[in-house]
Amino acid sequence: MKKGTLKQMLVITDGGSNTGEDPVAMAALAKEQGISVNVIGVMEEDTIDEQSTNEIEGIAMSGGGVSQIVYVKQLSQTVQMVTRQAMTQTLQGVVNKELQQILGSSNSRLEELSPEKRGEIMEVVDELGETVDLEILILVDMSGSMKNKLPTVKESLLDLSLSLNARMGHNQFSIFLFPGKKKDVEKLMDWNPRLESLSTIFPKLTAGGITPTGPAIKEATHYFTKKRSLRGLLKNNEQYIEESGM
Secondary structure, three states: OOOEEEEEEEEEOOOOOOOOOOHHHHHHHHOOEEEEEEEEEOOOOOOHHHHHHHHHHHHHOOOOEEEEEEEEEHHHHHHHHHHHHHHHHHHHHHHHHHHHHHHHHOOOHHHHHHHHHHHHHHHHHHHHHHOOEEEEEEEEEEHHHHHHHHHHHHHHHHHHHHOOOOOOEEEEEEEEOOOOOOOOOEEEEEEEEEOOHHHOOOHHHHOOOOOOHHHHHHHHHHHHHHHHHHHOOOOHHHHHHHHHOO
């Protein structure tokens, strides 16, 4: 089995997309490009908005990812949990495809194996989770309703960076904001193995305006595609892009 690079989009929002493309449709397009779209819905303690909740779940479902509704104080733990859970889910999907090729049957799935065989394969999934290269593009909702949540978002992303950098695999993070200062979507940080610079950047950010979740997911998908195109030109990087694994 070859260890490629897992591509994840992590959307942190309180829902309520209200301009531009349908975020559920944009998440489906991202999935077609091999990017799983995960969504964390950040809610106030006394507020659960059914429309926002449905949107959050719909984006993750069409994007082949994981969704979780969370109160602000639980955000840090949830960001790490959703990222790990999405990684395992994607790897299980890869393993299922490999099983079908080996066993020659569309019915050959992980769940249908004997407990012993399933346990062995899950060990492989766990090991891949520690060694696979990971690219996470984080989309942070900067609309007015997120203003009081941003300090917690910053701490959560720093914790995520520390947690994932304990793995053996290479990590690359990038951060986009929606809305940006001058346009719907704005790049805050280019691909970087660490998120420590957030400590100085985040306190200067101001929240306000509309919630263009669909355009943000669309822009993020293009950004992944551009990165792949650039890699194709840089032949010297081939070993880093696609290492030979098990």
